[in-house]
Amino acid sequence: MSDQSRADFIIDVLTREFGDLIAVDPAAFRRKFRKMAASPFAFYRGSASLFYADLTDAYADASFLDERTSRVWIHGDLHAENFGTYMNSSGQLVFNVNDFDEAYVGPFSWDLKRFSASVALIGYQKALSDEDISQLVTEFARSYVTELRAIAHGGDDAIGSITLDNAAGVLRRVLQQARLNTRIDLLNTQTTIDDYERRFTLADGVFEVDETTGAAVREAFDRYLDTLPTATRPGATNIKDIKLRKGVGIGSAGLPSYNLLLEGHTQALENDVVIYMKQAQVPAVARWIDDDRVRSYFKHQGHRTAESQHALQAHADSWVGYTTLEGVGQLVAEVSPYAADLDWSDVNEPDELHGVIADLGRAVARMHSVADDESSHDLVDFSTEEAIVAEIDKDETGFVQHLVDFAHRYGDQAREDHQDFVDVFRNGRLPGL
Numbered sequence: 001m002s003d004q005s006r007a008d009f010i011i012d013v014l015t016r017e018f019g020d021l022i023a024v025d026p027a028a029f030r031r032k033f034r035k036m037a038a039s040p041f042a043f044y045r046g047s048a049s050l051f052y053a054d055l056t057d058a059y060a061d062a063s064f065l066d067e068r069t070s071r072v073w074i075h076g077d078l079h080a081e082n083f084g085t086y087m088n089s090s091g092q093l094v095f096n097v098n099d100f101d102e103a104y105v106g107p108f109s110w111d112l113k114r115f116s117a118s119v120a121l122i123g124y125q126k127a128l129s130d131e132d133i134s135q136l137v138t139e140f141a142r143s144y145v146t147e148l149r150a151i152a153h154g155g156d157d158a159i160g161s162i163t164l165d166n167a168a169g170v171l172r173r174v175l176q177q178a179r180l181n182t183r184i185d186l187l188n189t190q191t192t193i194d195d196y197e198r199r200f201t202l203a204d205g206v207f208e209v210d211e212t213t214g215a216a217v218r219e220a221f222d223r224y225l226d227t228l229p230t231a232t233r234p235g236a237t238n239i240k241d242i243k244l245r246k247g248v249g250i251g252s253a254g255l256p257s258y259n260l261l262l263e264g265h266t267q268a269l270e271n272d273v274v275i276y277m278k279q280a281q282v283p284a285v286a287r288w289i290d291d292d293r294v295r296s297y298f299k300h301q302g303h304r305t306a307e308s309q310h311a312l313q314a315h316a317d318s319w320v321g322y323t324t325l326e327g328v329g330q331l332v333a334e335v336s337p338y339a340a341d342l343d344w345s346d347v348n349e350p351d352e353l354h355g356v357i358a359d360l361g362r363a364v365a366r367m368h369s370v371a372d373d374e375s376s377h378d379l380v381d382f383s384t385e386e387a388i389v390a391e392i393d394k395d396e397t398g399f400v401q402h403l404v405d406f407a408h409r410y411g412d413q414a415r416e417d418h419q420d421f422v423d424v425f426r427n428g429r430l431p432g433l
Helices: 003-024 026-036 040-046 048-055 108-125 130-153 169-180 183-190 211-225 284-288 301-312 350-370 384-392 396-426
Strands: 072-074 083-087 093-097 104-106 191-194 197-200 239-245 257-262 273-279 321-325 328-334
Touching (some): 003 026, 026 040, 026 396, 048 108, 048 284, 072 301, 072 350, 093 169, 093 350, 108 350, 130 350, 130 396, 169 350, 197 239, 197 257, 211 257, 301 350, 350 384
Antiparallel strands (some): 072 104, 083 093, 239 257, 257 273, 273 328, 321 328
16 A cells, blocks of 8 residues: 555544534544644554554454454453542452443453554554564563453462552552542542532633533433442532633543532541543444444443443443433443553553553453453353453464464554544644544
8 A cells, every 4th residue: 555545544544533623623533633743653552443443354353253352342442541549339449441432342352452553653653663563562472362362261370350469560550549549639620619509610621511501411321320330330420610611631622521420328528429421432343343243232322331430340330321412422420539550651661561561451451351151241151251262272372473473563563553544634634523
């Protein structure tokens, strides 16, 4: 493919993925695309649609895939910056994948390839040699297989969730930092107290809602409560304030999101809770998977996102649910005060990098093993860990090398694509902007 035809391909894929949203809010996508222009990794983060277009065309490969391993519940956007902390429904701080907007059911290896290529991009950004990058991807692949095999075989060999009880090094520091966070600190960044009552603060990207919109959001909130399990349903249901937020994250450009301030379990103002109601979108991976069984399982995209998080995350946050607003699917969840992301700029030494990558491999194995025949979901009705391990065991060395080779090939491709993207964007070739 020539440079020109590859650039045209990028334009075509991004236009098909974002064209309708660009028409609604072109300014939001100018901001999104400028963020993507900052670096090859930022471009890679924001262009999952291009990645999956490639996996079904120029980079199509059915290695280690059969009927079962081709329909595992997957994260859908498993890059290195989609990991961090969350407080689970048992009150335990956990380090794991923390963004499920792109989750779907598809080939397990697509998650692993997307992560491996992101490691190659981060490694290049840190000026690591190709050999060092190969070792990191090998570390990820082997730790993934080791943990998944331990889960499949049962017993005490599986490490399980990464928590303060077993974390070490960088990830332990991230968990400890999250532990220092407090609800009152979060509330103070988003709200003010006026006449002895807490309200959201108006700031950049935060807007008032009119009475009609507010009433619609309240009705949607009531429907959301019915999607939460009765046994773990939070007690805070009195809405004190609603605000519209725009410009939240690279992946949410053009999508409306409402923040709701709820009165906590007591009248004390420090117990107030902030949740968000965000319009869910079709995941990039879904456009490239033709499976009516999966597509018909979900009521709407909000349902898909909430169900995916419950499926992939052991003891998911008790606030996670879904609703509709003006007929459009919404994801609802808490704006958690205990979220802390892994900052890769603080991880540079080889020993630390290898330790972190190994831990992330185990975390991904844990995620892939959760949503199967032993879960409360019936979309994937077999043991995912047993199915995946059976395929990998046919040639584990080849499996590891398969991911290493892909990481280098697609890392190179993403760097070239980033330059093409910058050129077409700065020269006004992206329609609607």
